[in-house]
Amino acid sequence: MATLTLDRVSKIYGHGGKDALKAVNDVNMAIDDGEIIGLLGSSGCGKTSTLRMIAGFEGVTEGDVKIGDRVVNRLSPAQRNVAMAFEGYALYPPLTIRDNIAFGFSRDRLKKAEVDARVKRIADLLEINDILERYPPTISGGQQQRASLARALVRNADLYLLDEPMGQLEPRLRAILRARIKEWIIERRLTTIIVTHDQTEALALCDRIAVMEAGVLLQLATPHELKDRPANLFVASFIGEPPMNVFKARVERDGGVARLIAGDEAGHDAFGIELPLSGAGHALGNRHEVHLGIRPHLVAIGGGGALRGQVVSNQWLGDQSHIGIDLGGATLIAVTDGALDVPAGSEAPLTLPLESIHLFDAESGVALMHGLEPAAPGVRAAA
Amino acid sequence: MHPAIRVVLLTLIGLFFLFPIVWVFLMSFQTNETILRIPPSLVFEPTLQNYTALISGRLETGAGVLELAFMQNLWNSFVLSFCSVALSLLLGVPAAYAFARFKFFGSEDIAFTLLSFRFAPALLVLLPLNLYFQDIGLNDTYIGLIWVYQLITLPLILWIVRGYFEDISPDIENAYRVDGHSWFSTFMKISIPLALPGIAAAALLSFIFAWNNFVFALILASADKQPVTVGALAFVTASGIQYGQIAAAVVLSILPTLALALYAQRYLVEGLSLGAVKG
Amino acid sequence: MSYLVLDGVAKRFGKDEVLKDASLSIEKNEMVAIFGPSGVGKTVLLRLISGVAPPDAGDIRVGGESVLGTSPEVRETGVAFQNFALYPHMNAFENIASPLRARGADEAEVKRKVQETGELLKIAHVLHHLPRQLSNGQKQRTALGRALVRRPKIILLDDPLRNVDAKLRYEMRLELPRLLKRFESTVLYVTQDYKEAMALGERVAVLFDGRFQQVDHPAAVYRSPRHVEIARLFGDPTINLYPIRPTKGEGGHEVTVLGQTLRLKGRAGLDRPCLIGIRPEDVHVEQEPSEGSFPVELDAVTPLNVRTVLFLRTKEREEVFATCSESRGERFGRDHRQVHARVDFEKALLFDEATGERLAA
The missing domain is CATH 1.10.3720.10 (MetI-like)
Incomplete structure (x- = not known):
């Protein structure tokens, strides 16, 4: 177990040529011993290239990768002592699942009983006990993925790299395995990096998440921070399910108050909220247009709401409800715990609490304000 | 690989594979005499007589005139x-x-x-x-x-x-x-x-x-x-x-x-x- | 009488008996979500209804008349395929126009209807693009447009939101029911996401093992699943299940679950081994003990959308999954700790362990 540092790391394919592609652009990251880090982004964002540079399958064009105190740029994957679960599983077809898993720590020269005990422990955790004697081609994709995860997690390594580790898992097992894997990692203080395009997975497992887009690290922060203080509009609308409600809004100033008038898709005025210009309102500067965002579960329905919306749909999903509301032509999604008695077609009073409002620059998408506090300056805009 | 070396290698390979066709192409502009010279030479006086013979359908050989179809x-x-x-x-x-x-x-x-x-x-x-x-x-x-x-x-x-x-x-x-x-x-x-x-x-x-x-x-x-x-x-x-x-x-x-x-x-x-x- | 009726439909591929005895009745203008894990034959079912494949047994009736033996082009169905199945060599306009052209509509009518559909689906500005020039969302809307343009009596949607990103998925979840209402069609919506099924289906038809296991309103399927498998399919994380051996005591049966003894009154069928199912949202976790709570170890906290999943273990090392709201979840730290759980046993579900059937309350 060790720390991992990426110091201004870049990956350029076809370096020097005219078709040079900057897959990873000047990424800095300092990861603590025992931390679980997510690399999150859509395909082509550079997360996999980053992981492959850490593992050693890919050379580093610029910058340094450090595991602990040693720079590993020139070391082969085997010399870096990292454990990896591959997206394509990469199980050895001629070996049983048991041997595949045990292969991961064959270097440790353990007694047979000890090997069996280790395999059993991880197999129990991932529910693959009943397929230990089978061969990889004869089991389902979900089972292969669990076997591949097991092989990585039982190893003794400085660093654990998991590439899309749960994408193929059976939906019913996903939440349960996430919890068990997280417990396993925390208990053993494994420094872990998880590459995923699925924000649900990243939020569930990781201590901090690096959101990447077009090779650039947009924000590296805790799940809580990503939700409460997204650095820009891209992060804000990428994180959260259902995603943040975002509206383009016009700014009108009247004395000490700014009026934000949100438009619908066609640009017609839909609804407005007021914001005191003193304090957080400063963040508006002299902008005439901003993006206004609010997370679905922070929309307050009922009571003495200042706004009135038309309920379009009310979908109860067991432990939560998703409520679609037409607000003067703009559509808003609200989420509540449990059921709420507002049938489709009815009118509902609602509030968009100022302390839950996010404002973003209309052009660069950089965050201006979260709640009633100005956003931290100097964060990078989405490319 | 160095670009220059790559060019040289590609040319060699290209020559190797294209040689028969190039040779045939050159032959088609020669008379039987120049073709059968030993050693063969790349220097010859081009002639179109092979093509005219094919198109006109008349081939004149040492043994007489041959009709060609x-x-x-x-x-x-x-x-x-x-x-x-x-x-x-x-x-x-x-x-x-x-x-x-x-x-x-x-x-x-x-x-x-x-x-x-x-x-x-x-x-x-x-x-x-x-x-x-x-x-x-x-x-x-x-x-x-x-x-x-x-x-x-x-x-x-x-x-x-x-x-x-x-x-x-x-x-x-x-x-x-x-x-x-x-x-x-x-x-x-x-x-x-x-x-x-x-x-x-x-x-x-x-x-x-x-x-x-x-x-x-x-x-x-x-x-x-x-x-x-x-x-x-x-x-x-x-x-x-x-x-x-x-x-x-x-x-x-x-x-x-x-x-x-x-x-x-x-x-x-x-x-x-x-x-x-x-x- | 029901408008669309599947009566004992069976279909096999080689040795694989995909559908055994699938029966389902759907009213006119109803929207039914067909839900089941992958590979249970949901797509096959749509093929049988649209006529691109024949069933091996059983009958399919529309408006009281069997449609077996008729070819797909004469059945009045609109289908949106999961992989979109757009014609790659035709632009979006021609894709949507295809069902109209098949019926020999004149050019003016084709133009008007395609334009109208395009506007409704917000793709009017890209109608001249080829499928490969469209974004995923636009492709999906084009496929939908093609299914809807002729205003068919029956619309079959095969997991249409599976291949689009989260933002679009939620938008469409809101938009689709509104849109489909305008068409006055009978809609079958296939999905393998239970949340989508609950959100979109007026009724949910749960399909596995070749049969419809339960067809009911979303709330009824969630609260009173007929079978333990159905209970496991609805809910994320899945329902907590524990085997119990009820013992007869005075005034009802007594069971011990998670170290707690409770008395079950007035339930039939408790004379055999049972399973008790506790939904994660019915397990309340607190820092301090309270009335009816018991101490548990909190082993991992994993946020899940707007909820948070808490992974607990009892003294006997039994696993319990609980959920709470996101804001409450953030109060529990990262590491192991002792907390207290209170289970809402009133809402627990009981199943016969041997057959899996739910025991009525």
Whole structure:
């Protein structure tokens, strides 16, 4: 177990040529011993290239990768002592699942009983006990993925790299395995990096998440921070399910108050909220247009709401409800715990609490304000 | 690798593979005397006499004047190849579709049997066939030759096009049916257009194979139905082998297929690799 | 009488008996979500209804008349395929126009209807694009447009939101029911996401093992699943299940679950081994003990959308999954700790362990 540092790391394919592609652009990251880090982004964002540079399958064009105190740029994957679960599983077809898993720590020269005990422990955790004697081609994709995860997690390594580790898992097992894997990692203080395009997975497992887009690290922060203080509009609308409600809004100033008038898709005025210009309102500067965002579960329905919306749909999903509301032509999604008695077609009073409002620059998408506090300056805009 | 080294290596490889063609091309502008010089030399006085002889049909040799039917041969090659491919497309494309879409009892066996025609030694088939053709009057006819040429063109088209049809998602065809179109209209408007690159590649490839065929026409056709491949034998004369004319004939007979292949190169490579994977 | 009726439909592929005895009745203009894990034959079912494949047994009736033996082009169905199945060599306009052209509509009518559909689906500005020039969302809307343009009596949607991103998925979840209402069609919506099924289906038809296991309103399927498998399919994380051996005591049966003894009154069928199912949202976790709570170890906290999943273990090392709201979840730290759980046993579900059937309350 060790720390991992990426110091201004870049990956350029076809370096020097005219078709040079900057897959990873000047990424800095300092990861603590025992931390679980997510690399999150859509395909082509550079997360996999980053992981492959850490593992050693890919050379580093610029910058340094450090595991602990040693720079590993020139070391082969085997010399870096990292454990990896591959997206394509990469199980050895001629070996049983048991041997595949045990292969991961064959270097440790353990007694047979000890090997069996280790395999059993991880197999129990991932529910693959009943397929230990089978061969990889004869089991389902979900089972292969669990076997591949097991092989990585039982190893003794400085660093654990998991590439899309749960994408193929059976939906019913996903939440349960996430919890068990997280417990396993925390208990053993494994420094872990998880590459995923699925924000649900990243939020569930990781201590901090690096959101990447077009090779650039947009924000590296805790799940809580990503939700409460997204650095820009891209992060804000990428994180959260259902995603943040975002509206383009016009700014009108009247004395000490700014009026934000949100438009619908066609640009017609839909609804407005007021914001005191003193304090957080400063963040508006002299902008005439901003993006206004609010997370679905922070929309307050009922009571003495200042706004009135038309309920379009009310979908109860067991432990939560998703409520679609037409607000003067703009559509808003609200989420509540449990059921709420507002049938489709009815009118509902609602509030968009100022302390839950996010404002973003209309052009660069950089965050201006979260709640009633100005956003931290100097964060990078989405490319 | 250093760019300069790469250029040198590529040139060497290119020379190695292109040498025979370049040499033949040079030969076609020489007289037999300069061709047969020892050691051979790249320096010669170019002459067009080989080409004029081929086109005019009169070849003057040491032993006298020889009548040549080269232009007729060229025309025969074209008729035979074109008609064979056309017939194969007509028969092979629907068959390929059937093999791709419907798994009926024995479908794999039938498809393989059709392919296996390619494995049979041609001469073994030809000698008895020659006798039958003489009986039923198909000997030395275009129709008879085109029929036999199906052994070359049909399996090729069938197997390449089948791979293409298998690559089209059945859902696209289903969607068109559900829209309200008939089976036939779905085949014509969806399946054929989507498989067109494959059909074009298969057609081109089988055209080349048909064009290059030698042994079928050698046995089944007489002088006025012979393609160029057989016609070239006429240059082996009593007074010696007319290398210059052979070279010119080769150049002239390569030209049509070469032009076609260059034009459709992209389709060809695509079609071949797909056929290799799927077939 | 029901408008669309599947009566004992069966279909096999080789040795694989995908559908055994699928029966379902759907009213006119109803929207039914067909839900089941992957590979249970949901897509096959749509194929049978649209006529691109015949069933091996059973009957399919529309408006009281069997449609077996009729070919797909004469059945009045609109289908949106999961992989979109757009015609790659035709632009979006021609894709959507295809069902109209098949019926020989004149050019003016085709133009008007395609334009109208395009506007409704917000793709009017990209109608001249080929499918490969469209974004995923636009492709999906084009496929939908093609299914809807003719205003078919029956619309079959095969997991249409599976291949689109989260933002679009939620937008469409809201938009689709509104849109489909305008068409006055009977809609079958296939999905393998239970949340989508609950959100979109007026009724949910749960399909597995070749049969419809339960067809009911979303709330009924969630609260009173007929079978333990259904209970496991609805809910994320899945329901907590524990085997119990009820013992007869005074005034009802007594069971011990998670170290707690409870008395079950007035339930039939408790004379055999049972399973008790506790939904994660019915397990309340607190820092301090309270009435009816018991101590548990909190082993991992994993946020899940707007909820948070808490992974607990009892003294006997039994696993318990609980959920709470996101804001509450953030109060529990990262590491192991002792907390207290209170289970709402009133809402627990009981199943016969041998058959899996739910025991009625």
